[in-house]
Amino acid sequence: MSPNDQWVKTQSQTAAYHINLTGEEISNDIIIVGDPERVGTIGERFDEIHYQKSNREFSSLGGRLNNKQLTVVSSGIGVDNIDILLNEIEHVVNGNSQAKRTLNFYRLGTTGGLQRELSPGSVLISEYAIGIEGLMHYYPIKYSDEEKNLALSFKQENFLPTEIAAPYAVRKGSKILPQFPKAWIKGITLTANGFYGPQLRDGAHGLSKKRHSIEELSQFSFQNLALTNIEMECSGIYGMAKLFNHQAVTICTVIANRITGEIASDIKGATNNLIDHALEVITT
Numbered sequence: 269m270s271p272n273d274q275w276v277k278t279q280s281q282t283a284a285y286h287i288n289l290t291g292e293e294i295s296n297d298i299i300i301v302g303d304p305e306r307v308g309t310i311g312e313r314f315d316e317i318h319y320q321k322s323n324r325e326f327s328s329l330g331g332r333l334n335n336k337q338l339t340v341v342s343s344g345i346g347v348d349n350i351d352i353l354l355n356e357i358e359h360v361v362n363g364n365s366q367a368k369r370t371l372n373f374y375r376l377g378t379t380g381g382l383q384r385e386l387s388p389g390s391v392l393i394s395e396y397a398i399g400i401e402g403l404m405h406y407y408p409i410k411y412s413d414e415e416k417n418l419a420l421s422f423k424q425e426n427f428l429p430t431e432i433a434a435p436y437a438v439r440k441g442s443k444i445l446p447q448f449p450k451a452w453i454k455g456i457t458l459t460a461n462g463f464y465g466p467q468l469r470d471g472a473h474g475l476s477k478k479r480h481s482i483e484e485l486s487q488f489s490f491q492n493l494a495l496t497n498i499e500m501e502c503s504g505i506y507g508m509a510k511l512f513n514h515q516a517v518t519i520c521t522v523i524a525n526r527i528t529g530e531i532a533s534d535i536k537g538a539t540n541n542l543i544d545h546a547l548e549v550i551t552t
Contacts, residue, residue, distance in 0.1 A: 284356035291360040295337040334551040347504030354508035379520040388532035394457035394518040399503030401461030402433030438506035441515030455496025459503035
């Protein structure tokens, strides 16, 4: 066993080390959520459940809904966990196989909105993700001209302290779910490497590197797309999916508006509405 293999296999030699899934258990359509409890919430809507597993923050189940096979897995919080999740899925599904499967990743999450009109309960589609957490700088990803221009445009705004990783930008999968409900808003998502300081929330000792305000961030746009939200996973999902030639899209419900300070009165209800509408689109 090579040093790389020992971190992606359990004692059974068939399942990935952290996520505890085999390639046979993973369908071509994979729903990613952050909260492990949300896996079961989605599973309650399935017609059949074939398995349920849990290891650390990676809870998962496989089943069928409307004659479509689906895998649901939780990632926990942050791109560090996305790095583990997508690498291990790729390892057990494709490995060194010549006939590689193409996977579709759907992230269903919650987020903070950056535009005044994004009231809690609004649904956002991340057309692009700007990563400021550095993950994809470790991989040989090939960016399109549009992605390069978006990253450069964001960098030139001088939003960020020079000490942190340079921003990169990745677009959602070009072949995934082209027809979304018109009420779902397309925008640019900023993926941060933390919840407090990196998202301009004061921590226990304030912010030492504050270069900009939430209001200034909200004014950024690219090709008529506004910077709509901040979260902690999207750029990693888009980047790793692009690296492995898969498709990915992030769909989030706004639970708080960072500009107006408005917060959803029923976060669970807003999340359940997102799940119901997203599953309808994914399975039909």
